[in-house]
Structures are given as C-alpha cells and as structure tokens.
Amino acid sequence: MIYGWRGAKMGSYNVPNTVCRFCNCSEPQRITEFGKYAHAMWIPLFPIGKTTVAECTSCLRTIEEKDFPRDLNSQMIQFDGEVKRPIWHFSGLIIVGVFILFNVLFG
Numbered sequence: 001m002i003y004g005w006r007g008a009k010m011g012s013y014n015v016p017n018t019v020c021r022f023c024n025c026s027e028p029q030r031i032t033e034f035g036k037y038a039h040a041m042w043i044p045l046f047p048i049g050k051t052t053v054a055e056c057t058s059c060l061r062t063i064e065e066k067d068f069p070r071d072l073n074s075q076m077i078q079f080d081g082e083v084k085r086p087i088w089h090f091s092g093l094i095i096v097g098v099f100i101l102f103n104v105l106f107g
C-alpha cells in the first residue's frame, strides 16, 4: 500500500486507584495511546484519531477504551494531555503549509 493509514505508539502512563475487573486487584492500569495517521508513500500526512488501551499490571489483561470501567475513565481525566501526538504525524500538513506560505511570499 502506498497510501492508507498506520498506527504508532505515542506514549503510556500508569493510572493508580482502579480495580481490575479480571483479577479484582488494585494494581495500576497501564494506559497506552496509539495515534492513527494517514500516509501516502509512507509519509505521514495528518492524524485521523487515536486508540487507547489499558493493560492491567497485575494480570496483564488488555482492554479497549470502549470497555474501560467507569473508575478508570474518571481517573484518566487527571492524565489528560499526558500523551502528546508527535509533530511528525502532521508532516503532510506542514509541507502543504510551507508550500502555500512560500507561494504567498514569493509567488
């Protein structure tokens, strides 16, 4: 595929004070965020969303964001902004922006 979308890990953090519904322990849940981006010829163009998963640090069960328990969701609010999307996911937009700017200045 010379164009399409790909996912890349953006970062992760541990959320304490939640109870795992598989092992019933209160070990931290490890949250990992993956950023999806559109690409053409393997050059990232622009972001198209993200996927968040949680892994229990005790039993290692992984759950998707839609299955997150309420206490985990409420604990995650304080980590909002913890994971930043890397600037290279915007490469296509930056290139287009520079191109337009160049044309405006010198066109």
Ligand SMILES: [Zn+2]
Pocket (backbone or CB within 6 Å): 020, 021, 022, 023, 024, 025, 056, 057, 058, 059, 060, 061
């Ligand atoms: Zn667990």
